[in-house]
Amino acid sequence: MRILYGRNTSINVQKAVWTLGELGLDFDWIDKDGTVGSINSADYRELNPAAQIPTIDDNGIILRQSNAIVRYLAHTYPEGNLCPTEQPSYAEAERWMEWQATDCWSCMRPVFWGLIRTKPEDQNMAEINKNIETCHKEFTFLNDFLADRPYIAGDQFSMGDIPAGCAVQRYFNLPAEHMQWPDFPHLKAWFNRLSERPAFKQYVMLPLE
């Protein structure tokens, strides 16, 4: 029995569900559209005391923290080839997963919340624009890294592409035309490659909300 908890518009849930899709694993999805149950219920808090999504129950192994879930699934189901077996591919996959959760998300989160989840009259545009500038700098690092490789770990798609891919889907769809955008040829080529993957199309390419 495998159960994923969390609504489909959450970036952190998207990482987990995209991974499940890539691996072709069966699962039940609770609160898929955010209308069933509440993450503040006592039952859910037993699974996830922080009352956050996602949580996965993989045959009794209960796991929280989206990037840990991606790693766990990639390691536990190696036949899906999501976990690189050689260095430096493994280290690069890990490095960019860490980057997404830290350097990238610390500037993307305020931009995403500011532009998508805050009423226009309450938006602090100075703060948002400052963070967009930082995002441009951070995504330039990834663009440059992808100059000589089709995927983050090298020639093959891997777990390393998943958190960053979810973040870039949000970044490229931000309503931020008022800012100057770098060119990003390598980031765009990589994003186009991800966009051809059925599980990415199904679970990640959703309108931002």
Ligand SMILES: N[C@@H](CCC(=O)N[C@@H](CS)C(=O)NCC(=O)O)C(=O)O
């Ligand atoms: N570090 C955690 C963060 C989880 C998190 O912040 N989840 C958000 C959604 S993206 C959440 O639970 N928000 C409460 C809600 O959506 O009701 C992870 O990566 O899983």
